[in-house]
Amino acid sequence: MKFLLDDEQAEFGRTLDRMLTAADTPAAVRAWGDGDTGRGRALWARIAEAGVFALAVPEAQDGMGLLPVELAVSFVELGRHAVPGPLVESVAAGVLLGGLAERGDTAAADAWLPRIASGQAMVSLALAEGGPYALDADAADVTFVVTGADAPGTAELRTTAGHGPVQPSLDPARRLARPLPGTGATLAISPAVEAAATAAADWAAFATAAQTLGVGLALVERTVAYAKQRTQFSTTIGAFQAVKHRLADALIGLEFARPLVHGAAVALSGKSADAGAEIAAAKVAAGEAAYAAARTALQLHGAIGYTAEYDLSLWIRKARALRSAWGTPSACRARVLAGPVAPSPGVSPATGPAQVP
Amino acid sequence: MDLDFTTEDDAFRAEARDWLAAHVPARPLPSLETSEGFAAHRAWERTLSTGRWSAVSWPVEQGGRGASILHWLIFEEEYYAAGAPGRVSQNGINLLAPTLFEHGSPEQRARILPAMASGEVIWAQAWSEPESGSDLASLRSTAVRVAGGWLLNGQKAWSSRAAFADRAFGLFRSDPGADRPHRGLTYLMFPLDAKGVTVRPVGRLDGKPAFAELFLDDVFVPDEDVIGEPGRGWQVAMSTAGNERGLTLRSPGRFTAAAEKLTALWRDEADPADTALRDRVADAVIRSRAYRLFTYANASRIAAGASIGAESSLNKVFWSELDISLHETALDLLGPRGELSDEAGEAPADGSWADGYTFSLAGPIYAGTNEIQRDIIAERLLGLPKGRRS
Numbered sequence: 001m002k003f004l005l006d007d008e009q010a011e012f013g014r015t016l017d018r019m020l021t022a023a024d025t026p027a028a029v030r031a032w033g034d035g036d037t038g039r040g041r042a043l044w045a046r047i048a049e050a051g052v053f054a055l056a057v058p059e060a061q062d063g064m065g066l067l068p069v070e071l072a073v074s075f076v077e078l079g080r081h082a083v084p085g086p087l088v089e090s091v092a093a094g095v096l097l098g099g100l101a102e103r104g105d106t107a108a109a110d111a112w113l114p115r116i117a118s119g120q121a122m123v124s125l126a127l128a129e130g131g132p133y134a135l136d137a138d139a140a141d142v143t144f145v146v147t148g149a150d151a152p153g154t155a156e157l158r159t160t161a162g163h164g165p166v167q168p169s170l171d172p173a174r175r176l177a178r179p180l181p182g183t184g185a186t187l188a189i190s191p192a193v194e195a196a197a198t199a200a201a202d203w204a205a206f207a208t209a210a211q212t213l214g215v216g217l218a219l220v221e222r223t224v225a226y227a228k229q230r231t232q233f234s235t236t237i238g239a240f241q242a243v244k245h246r247l248a249d250a251l252i253g254l255e256f257a258r259p260l261v262h263g264a265a266v267a268l269s270g271k272s273a274d275a276g277a278e279i280a281a282a283k284v285a286a287g288e289a290a291y292a293a294a295r296t297a298l299q300l301h302g303a304i305g306y307t308a309e310y311d312l313s314l315w316i317r318k319a320r321a322l323r324s325a326w327g328t329p330s331a332c333r334a335r336v337l338a339g340p341v342a343p344s345p346g347v348s349p350a351t352g353p354a355q356v357p
Numbered sequence: 358m359d360l361d362f363t364t365e366d367d368a369f370r371a372e373a374r375d376w377l378a379a380h381v382p383a384r385p386l387p388s389l390e391t392s393e394g395f396a397a398h399r400a401w402e403r404t405l406s407t408g409r410w411s412a413v414s415w416p417v418e419q420g421g422r423g424a425s426i427l428h429w430l431i432f433e434e435e436y437y438a439a440g441a442p443g444r445v446s447q448n449g450i451n452l453l454a455p456t457l458f459e460h461g462s463p464e465q466r467a468r469i470l471p472a473m474a475s476g477e478v479i480w481a482q483a484w485s486e487p488e489s490g491s492d493l494a495s496l497r498s499t500a501v502r503v504a505g506g507w508l509l510n511g512q513k514a515w516s517s518r519a520a521f522a523d524r525a526f527g528l529f530r531s532d533p534g535a536d537r538p539h540r541g542l543t544y545l546m547f548p549l550d551a552k553g554v555t556v557r558p559v560g561r562l563d564g565k566p567a568f569a570e571l572f573l574d575d576v577f578v579p580d581e582d583v584i585g586e587p588g589r590g591w592q593v594a595m596s597t598a599g600n601e602r603g604l605t606l607r608s609p610g611r612f613t614a615a616a617e618k619l620t621a622l623w624r625d626e627a628d629p630a631d632t633a634l635r636d637r638v639a640d641a642v643i644r645s646r647a648y649r650l651f652t653y654a655n656a657s658r659i660a661a662g663a664s665i666g667a668e669s670s671l672n673k674v675f676w677s678e679l680d681i682s683l684h685e686t687a688l689d690l691l692g693p694r695g696e697l698s699d700e701a702g703e704a705p706a707d708g709s710w711a712d713g714y715t716f717s718l719a720g721p722i723y724a725g726t727n728e729i730q731r732d733i734i735a736e737r738l739l740g741l742p743k744g745r746r747s
Contacts, residue, residue, distance in 0.1 A: 001359065001360055001361060001362055001363075001366070001427055001653065001656075001657070002358065002359060002657050002660075002661075003358060003359070003360055003650065003653040003654050003656075003657045004358060004654060004657040004658060004661065005358060006358065009358070069358050220739075224739045224740065224741065227741060228740070228741065228742065236742050238735075238741040238742050239741070239742040239743065239744045240744070241728070241732065241744055243741075244731060244732060244734075244735030244736070244739075244741050244744070245728070245731040245732075245735070247735055247739055247741065248674070248730075248731035248732075248734035248735045248738075248739070249674075249731070251671070251734060251738065251739060252671050252674055252675055252734070255651070255671050256644070256647040256648065256651055256671075256675055257647065258651075259647055259650030259651045259653070259654050260643070260646065260647050260650060262358060262650070262654070263360070263646070263650045265358070266358060266359060266360050269358075269359075278646075281642070281643040281646055281647075284639070284640070284643055285643055285644075285647055329636075330632065330636065333635065333636045333639035333640070333643075334635070334639070336639045336642055336643055337620065337623070337635065337638060337639050337642065
């Protein structure tokens with residue numbers, strides 16, 4: 001048992017952090033929200049070069065296999081830097097196509113996965129679990145949809161030929177549109193589609209949880225920096241106990257969401273049958289913690305935090321949007337209680353007080 | 358990164374589980390905050406030590422098993438899953454013993470630890486004073502040098518277990534002229550039945566004498582009962598405080614077991630349409646899981662050679678609030694029956710939810726209030742400037 005990032009994993013996170021810090025991500029986020037995807041695409045290429053999109057693509061299709069711990073590390077950094085684009089959706093699409101390949105249907109995987117892994121293809125994805133909209137369908141090279149999963153074995157994986165009008169999100173950097181029905185090419189119809197889509201939705205929720213954790217960490221980091229330099233009543237506001245305690249609570253929420261995100265990664269590594277409940281737990285904890293961090297960040301920044309031109313807004317808005325993306329808090333809580341959640345290793349949930357004759 | 362246990366870990370777990378299955382009392386013991394319950398829990402400590410399970414992380418020479426921190430966590434998981442009694446020796450085993458291992462003499466360890474492990478001597482904590490709680494550096498009880506030892510005078514408050522315990526440990530001001538309030542303190546141990554000691558039990562919220570006030574009037578303590586160097590009691594005590602807030606006081610096994618019990622209660626009792634209550638149950642499960650994994654991460658860091666410092670304050674705030682919300686949710690689930698005290702014959706689960714609720718309310722207050730913990734988190738982990746607290 002070693003529930004700790006190894007040196008290589010930790011260094012991977014630091015490398016991404018350095019790269020994204022140098023890339024002036026906020027400028028890319030703002031441009032993305034305005035529909036100018038050039039800077040975002042350039043950033044995407046660098047993230048791909050660092051290997052992020054290969055982390056959920058099988059080796060047979062030029063990926064690195066499924067590496068959920070590394071994926072969690074990278075999505076925390078993507079969230080910390082508020083990177084725009086269908087990051088979660090591209091990874092989940094990789095899992096979906098990889099899942100089909102694993103079940104013998106390699107055509108779509110061979111066509112798309114090498115491009116996803118290399119960052120050439122920016123992919124959006126619409127699944128029932130994720131709601132009616134596809135994220136950034138207007139910017140993506142392709143949007144996959146799974147339809148017709150109402151009866152067993154009839155699920156169909158298609159590409160869409162287009163999308164409806166962009167529906168602005170509370171987070172301007174998230175551009176939502178409904179995929180056009182009945183268009184595009186059919187890639188697969190088989191019982192495997194349904195299973196692969198379910199796995200893809202799990203990975204989407206997992207990556208979103210990690211991204212959300214990163215958003216929360218950035219909110220606390222930025223607010224701590226602000227509280228150290230902002231002066232009121234002739235003193236640094238960070239010296240006030242009321243300020244300290246709000247930030248301490250925000251940190252506690254995040255530091256206890258982190259092990260759940262890592263725990264979900266371990267569950268996915270082991271292909272645990274109960275990974276879904278662990279992902280749901282991580283999603284709830286990260287979502288609540290990041291949202292609490294956003295409220296704290298706004299309160300402690302005061303009016304400046306309430307302006308769109310100040311970069312803090314990029315994270316504040318994302319924290320709210322991600323809370324419901326790929327699994328609402330309510331749905332996740334229901335899932336946590338639906339199955340035997342995370343019994344202690346070797347401890348049967350049925351274990352009760354021992355009886356002595 | 359993994360959560361895999363070795364076959365050796367599994368064997369240790371199985372041994373603990375089997376032993377507990379054979380020895381845990383079928384019926385819960387009476388509350389350890391009563392005279393009768395205290396005696397029953399003392400007997401249970403004896404039983405535990407007979408199986409060498411009372412202090413698994415101690416060296417074998419002192420009655421332990423030399424268990425690693427991971428094995429200690431495994432044992433605790435099994436302990437709470439088995440529904441075993443609360444630990445009346447907790448103050449000694451979790452707070453005094455680590456201090457003795459770090460600062461005590463070999464003679465002190467040999468004299469004190471085996472009797473602690475067997476439950477023969479139960480220890481009370483005597484740190485707080487009427488004017489000195491979280492601000493421990495302000496304490497005023499004195500220790501004055503005399504031939505062969507020290508004379509203690511003053512008053513201690515809120516001494517856990519002191520109503521029934523045998524001995525106590527605490528800090529005393531031995532150099533009133535020291536230039537800083539936390540200098541000139543000495544860490545001493547004394548018998549609660551010594552000449553000059555008056556014990557006044559104080560009822561906690563539910564009236565049970567869970568702690569006591571101690572009045573000390575020229576109580577003689579021999580040199581052999583000073584821990585560490587005289588005058589350096591603050592440094593000695595701080596290593597104990599870290600233990601109290603950190604890993605040892607509230608093991609995740611306790612919350613994992615409580616969350617499982619709560620989930621079972623929800624399945625049995627709750628209206629499935631009450632999603633607000635369902636969400637609270639889910640949160641208790643999620644947070645107990647988070648606490649367990651957080652602890653595993655810390656255990657892994659410790660095993661890799663790191664030490665846990667201010668991070669223990671994150672722990673303390675989290676578990677104390679989790680403990681309350683677990684019990685509040687259970688009482689709400691029970692509806693009108695949730696009001697029954699643990700002394701009520703019809704109290705659900707033999708009163709364990711009601712008793713646990715009362716106990717949980719103290720969590721944010723003791724072991725350094727949560728306000729102090731949040732200051733530590735803000736200053737040492739987030740790097741915010743110090744406030745007026747010196």
